[in-house]
Amino acid sequence: MAKPVDDKDNKNPNSKKPIELSTNTMMILNNAVIIVVVIISMIIMYVLLDSSFEKKLKKFLPAEEQTELTEEDEVKQEGILLDLGEFILNLADAGQRRYLKVGVAMELSKTEEEVALSSEPPKAQGHGSAPVDNNAAIIAEMERFKPAIRDAIISILSNKTSDELSTPTGKEIAKEEILEMVNGIFDGQREVLRVSFGQFIIQ
Secondary structure, three states: OOOOOOHHHHOOOOOOOOOOOOHHHHHHHHHHHHHHHHHHHHHHHHHHHHHHHHHHHHHHOOHHHHHHHHHHHHHHHOOEEEEEEEEEEEOOOOOOOOEEEEEEEEEEOOOHHHHHHHHOOOEEOOOOOOEEOHHHHHHHHHHHHHHHHHHHHHHHHOOOOHHHHOOHHHHHHHHHHHHHHHHHHHOOOOOEEEEEEEEEEEO
């Protein structure tokens, strides 16, 4: 006679029950997945649209503002570079002698006439002669300002201490002071756009 099968014999003690998730847990997981997908989509859209956003924005700018931006860019490109050479001078440190060796250059604005001349091709002086470089003529004219400009730079830098000129902020302050003083020398004829320091050694 066959032995009746006991349900207990069929149960495996090592078998695991399947994980049952509640309805609330499933809703939370679904919402989390949707949020992640939306965030990723937004990031992708931002990256794709960001490059073209600036171009689209220009369409909405008034024509006057666009013209002003273009004119400012042209002024920056049309500056005259004036190299003032190297300066070696004493600094104002108390109790010890410190020296500064620095190369200084500045970019100057052009007058309307100079801008017009620089946009024209170089003109020849006569038959068979070399053409005149308009920019070179402007730079040569600037030479008469060099002594006064160099004197202003020496006056400003020699009144600084090595501690003042050792920091980026101190250098920027010195550049601003030079810019203001040299603008006074030009007396409105032209403007200093920027001052640059080349080699800068304090000993």
